[in-house]
Amino acid sequence: MRRFGLIGHPLTHSFSRKYFTEKFQREGRTDCVYENFPIPSLDELDKIIAAHPDLEGINVTIPYKKSVIPYLDSLAESLPVAACNCIRISHGIKVGYNTDIVGFEKSLVKGLMPWHRKALILGNGGATEAVRYVLEKLGIGYLVVSRQLHAGSSLVYSQLTEGLVGDYLLIVNTTPLGMYPSVDESPPIPYEAIGSKHYLFDLVYNPEKTVFLMQGERRGATTRNGAEMLELQAEESWRIWNS
16 A cells, blocks of 8 residues: 655644545545644654555645754755655655645746736745745745744734735735634735735635635735645645655
8 A cells, every 4th residue: 555644733624635535536546545644743753654664755734844854864956945845755764845836836827917026925834935935936026924023024914004015916825814714814914905906825725715815805806725736736746756
């Protein structure tokens, strides 16, 4: 049996397990299985690998995308950021990759317009690393907004003025705010400054329309959720595990 899985905590809702289980069924891959491993600490990682010698690949989600790196044996040469959401395991050797980069870029560019030259990134967690890298690659300037000012952050939410939001026409939410079951939550930004030239991208995929996206949609903004990004990064993980 070829075994794959997802680590994170908590794993109350897993896109990856559902996606890969349906993929394996659709493609008739009876020799493949995908499991959730909700571990409270990364100290459990090697125990999981030891208990499942047929484990070939792991996806990594909140809150371990950054903190997992010291637990890896090496990083892929193609890993340009300090975050990992995909691990390839071969003979017990753990190699880290980031497939969020591919997923985010391919999904983001479908809604980009020439006037989307400055972006606000909401949140400074593991997913932010991929977003920053893609924006830099595309030549889009950005500010990182977080609850507290720390390394990597540009400003805190209370510093977001209507003028600033009106000037930064691409807004990317990398936080879990609004994710099921807390569907009434949203990043605390001045939504009244959003207009028809704005592009709001939410990495959350469940629900399909978060409060963040609905606020933008009401004001004529282009909106996109994280569903396509997740599918693209999953397929990139599958490519890596089979390369």
